[in-house]
Amino acid sequence: MKWLERFVYSVNGSRKKRLMVILLTLIALVGAIMMLPTELVKARMLPGKSADTFSVYVDAPSGSSIEQTHEITDCVVDILSREKAVINTEVFLGMGAPLDYAGLVKGSTLKQGENVAEIVVNLTDKHHRKEPSFMMVHRLRPVIKKRCETLLPQTSIKMIEQPAGPPTMASIVVEVYGENYKLIQNMATRVKDILTRTPTLVDVDVMEDELYTKYELIADSEKVARSGVSLKQLNQILYLAFEGMAVAVKNSQHSPDQIPLFVILDKSRYLDDHSREALEAKLSSLRLMNQKGMMVPVNELVKIVEVNNAPTIFSKDLKKMINVLAETDMESQVYPLLDARDMMIKEFSKDFNVTEEPGMSTYMFDLHLTDKKTGARYLLRWDGEMKVTLDTFRDLGGAFIAALVLIFLLLVIYYKSFAISGIILGGSFLSIIGVIIGHWVADLVTRDTFFLTATSLIGFIALMGISSRNSLLLIDFTKSLMADKGMPKREAIAVATATRAKPIMLTAVAIILGSALLATDPIFGGLGVALISGTVAAVVVSLLFVPVLMFNTKAL
Numbered sequence: 001m002k003w004l005e006r007f008v009y010s011v012n013g014s015r016k017k018r019l020m021v022i023l024l025t026l027i028a029l030v031g032a033i034m035m036l037p038t039e040l041v042k043a044r045m046l047p048g049k050s051a052d053t054f055s056v057y058v059d060a061p062s063g064s065s066i067e068q069t070h071e072i073t074d075c076v077v078d079i080l081s082r083e084k085a086v087i088n089t090e091v092f093l094g095m096g097a098p099l100d101y102a103g104l105v106k107g108s109t110l111k112q113g114e115n116v117a118e119i120v121v122n123l124t125d126k127h128h129r130k131e132p133s134f135m136m137v138h139r140l141r142p143v144i145k146k147r148c149e150t151l152l153p154q155t156s157i158k159m160i161e162q163p164a165g166p167p168t169m170a171s172i173v174v175e176v177y178g179e180n181y182k183l184i185q186n187m188a189t190r191v192k193d194i195l196t197r198t199p200t201l202v203d204v205d206v207m208e209d210e211l212y213t214k215y216e217l218i219a220d221s222e223k224v225a226r227s228g229v230s231l232k233q234l235n236q237i238l239y240l241a242f243e244g245m246a247v248a249v250k251n252s253q254h255s256p257d258q259i260p261l262f263v264i265l266d267k268s269r270y271l272d273d274h275s276r277e278a279l280e281a282k283l284s285s286l287r288l289m290n291q292k293g294m295m296v297p298v299n300e301l302v303k304i305v306e307v308n309n310a311p312t313i314f315s316k317d318l319k320k321m322i323n324v325l326a327e328t329d330m331e332s333q334v335y336p337l338l339d340a341r342d343m344m345i346k347e348f349s350k351d352f353n354v355t356e357e358p359g360m361s362t363y364m365f366d367l368h369l370t371d372k373k374t375g376a377r378y379l380l381r382w383d384g385e386m387k388v389t390l391d392t393f394r395d396l397g398g399a400f401i402a403a404l405v406l407i408f409l410l411l412v413i414y415y416k417s418f419a420i421s422g423i424i425l426g427g428s429f430l431s432i433i434g435v436i437i438g439h440w441v442a443d444l445v446t447r448d449t450f451f452l453t454a455t456s457l458i459g460f461i462a463l464m465g466i467s468s469r470n471s472l473l474l475i476d477f478t479k480s481l482m483a484d485k486g487m488p489k490r491e492a493i494a495v496a497t498a499t500r501a502k503p504i505m506l507t508a509v510a511i512i513l514g515s516a517l518l519a520t521d522p523i524f525g526g527l528g529v530a531l532i533s534g535t536v537a538a539v540v541v542s543l544l545f546v547p548v549l550m551f552n553t554k555a556l
Contacts, residue, residue, distance in 0.1 A: 050132030438533020459530030
């Protein structure tokens with residue numbers, strides 16, 4: 001490669017050319033890094049994963065009947081059944097589905113009550129359909145919410161995808177801490193309003209029980225005793241009328257246990273509405289036979305008492321708190337979180353003294369609020385996928401720094417020169433230019449956003465060793481040419497660069513071809529792109545930038 005030898009020899013012969021190479025390299029480095037804050041390249045823990053299933057969580061208002069919840073699930077199933085990619089749906093009324101990966105920390109198996117339901121949607125194989133599951137969820141979410149959430153006010157319908165990485169309660173979780181639970185509820189509502197107004201955030205919900213009134217049926221023990229009806233009779237007919245009950249069992253050769261026969265009233269005999277009058281009319285239609293064969297109306301044996309429900313009080317680390325949840329829609333959780341946080345600081349500053357968490361810990365986005373009038377204190381702590389992202393990037397950053405220090409120490413021991421070790425390390429770090437630009441190019445040619453992910457950083461750390469090897473080849477061969485053949489420094493650098501260019505390029509081609517399959521993977525695509533584009537940048541830096549630094553150092 002005589003042309004490369006002549007080119008490197010010419011560049012090192014002119015101070016202006018050397019400065020131009022250094023300046024262009026630094027401009028490329030700054031420009032690549034600036035793609036992150038300008039959002040030309042976006043960061044995320046892991047990209048969306050196309051799966052063969054997803055779930056729909058239905059949370060009707062507390063106190064809703066199973067019939068109202070069933071009406072909402074029927075609406076959702078009707079929309080889903082029109083999709084060609086949907087094989088079937090499974091509806092779990094009044095409970096969550098059996099535990100899956102997504103429900104591991106979302107607590108779906110703990111859901112119980114007439115106002116909750118879960119719909120499991122099974123899709124055709126992801127290799128046999130063009131639309132990935134996360135794109136389908138993105139398309140169907142507004143349709144389902146518009147048609148089905150309006151059937152019953154304050155209904156929350158959430159589309160839950162199988163996570164690509166560690167499962168979290170939601171993409172964005174705001175933990176609202178305080179001393180007075182009523183005040184915490186009010187603060188959680190204000191946080192929910194801000195998250196609802198934040199673009200790209202969907203499925204915003206407050207994880208708490210709504211307050212509502214209900215009716216309790218209390219047996220009048222005196223009237224029951226005088227009527228000649230047993231308390232057991234009264235309890236049985238009330239359970240049969242409102243809940244249903246097992247009245248017998250059936251044996252089957254296909255079941256090791258007896259199968260209970262459950263009896264409920266016909267739907268036509270349900271309450272027309274949830275008023276006290278409807279309940280009284282229902283009770284008056286029920287009669288029990290006493291010991292003398294006389295029919296006694298049930299409404300004469302019970303009292304109807306209106307009471308408030310007892311909502312669940314949540315706590316964490318012995319502190320009262322409420323979770324406010326939100327999911328991202330085809331977006332990294334980082335950017336809407338920052339937007340929502342800025343809106344919170346702006347709005348809460350009117351009534352509260354807002355202080356931010358100092359330092360660069362995983363709680364760096366937390367907000368401490370102090371009411372200007374009452375002195376009440378609150379803590380808004382960010383959790384969910386954002387915390388996992390911060391922890392992961394912090395750990396990977398620590399691993400990267402450790403790798404840099406270890407490589408530098410080994411090089412200093414080998415070369416006994418800080419300058420040469422710095423050249424090798426600096427050239428290795430510059431592969432970040434290719435990593436970031438590669439993600440930008442990938443984002444331009446892909447249908448959905450191509451994020452810089454945790455696997456991308458793993459690829460960058462792996463490139464440090466590969467890039468260091470390229471510089472080592474040049475430096476060692478240059479030193480041998482100068483020592484054994486007495487070549488001048490400038491000529492030795494040019495000959496070493498041209499001679500070692502072929503093995504460096506062959507190594508790069510092998511890495512690129514080996515990483516090509518990874519680039520198409522939805523999870524490890526960032527790793528593949530980082531290895532491919534970073535290797536290209538490492539080759540360019542090794543053959544152009546490193547020779548210039550080698551010529552400028554006196555340690556060589």
